[in-house]
Amino acid sequence: MKLARIGWGVWEVLAVVDPRGRCQVLDFLDQLGPNYAAARRLMLVFLQSRLPEDGPPVSNVQLCKPLGDGLFELRRQPKGQKLRVVFFYDEGRRIVCTNAFCKAETTPRTELALARSLRKHYLMAKLARELIIEEV
Numbered sequence: 447m448k449l450a451r452i453g454w455g456v457w458e459v460l461a462v463v464d465p466r467g468r469c470q471v472l473d474f475l476d477q478l479g480p481n482y483a484a485a486r487r488l489m490l491v492f493l494q495s496r497l498p499e500d501g502p503p504v505s506n507v508q509l510c511k512p513l514g515d516g517l518f519e520l521r522r523q524p525k526g527q528k529l530r531v532v533f534f535y536d537e538g539r540r541i542v543c544t545n546a547f548c549k550a551e552t553t554p555r556t557e558l559a560l561a562r563s564l565r566k567h568y569l570m571a572k573l574a575r576e577l578i579i580e581e582v
Contacts, residue, residue, distance in 0.1 A: 447571035448578045449542065455498030460579065461543040462564050471531060472582065474546040478529075482548075485527040492522060493531070493543070502533070502541060513553060517544075517561050532561040534568075542568055 448463035450472065461471040471493075478486045502518060503509040511519045513532065520531040528549040533541050544561040547554065571577050 447568055447576060448580060449568075450582045451579055452543065452582055453494045453498035457498050457501045457539045457541055459493055459497050459541045459543065462545075462568065463580065469582075471543045471546045482527055482529065485522055485529040489520075489522045489529050489531065489546075492520070497541065501539070502535075513558060513561075515562055515565070517558070517565065519553060530557075532557065534561075534565050536568075536572070 448467070449460040450463050450469045451458065452461050452472070453459035461469050463469045475486050475489060497520075502520070504512075504518070509521055511521060513519055516534045518533055518535075520533060522529045529546070530549045530553070531543050531546045532553075533543045536542055542565075544564040545557055547557050568577075
């Protein structure tokens with residue numbers, strides 16, 4: 447399984463790369479329209495700079511919500527734009543981002559199912575020593 451290194455500091459921040467070499471999290475953020483410029487910028491700065499140094503803001507439910515099964519949701523919403531990135535922890539202060547999306551009232555079931563599946567795939571690849579980390 448390939449992973450893209452988004453940020454590195456006290457914490458390592460990675461994102462899943464699919465078999466075609468695409469990173470859904472980064473691609474999603476790149477494809478957001480001009481209405482989401484502030485939200486995109488805020489999320490990228492958070493993923494690349496703040497998260498690697500400070501780790502996830504788990505004590506602040508407004509910024510980081512537990513979803514169950516070891517998954518969490520990073521939340522950024524300037525001016526009502528609800529941008530989300532799902533992630534999980536791994537040992538060694540590693541944060542693995544699975545997917546990103548714009549959110550309505552509740553986390554879409556499809557996004558949650560995708561995150562669970564990617565987490566399972568990651569853990570199996572880790573056990574098989576098949577993790578490949580690429581620099582972004």
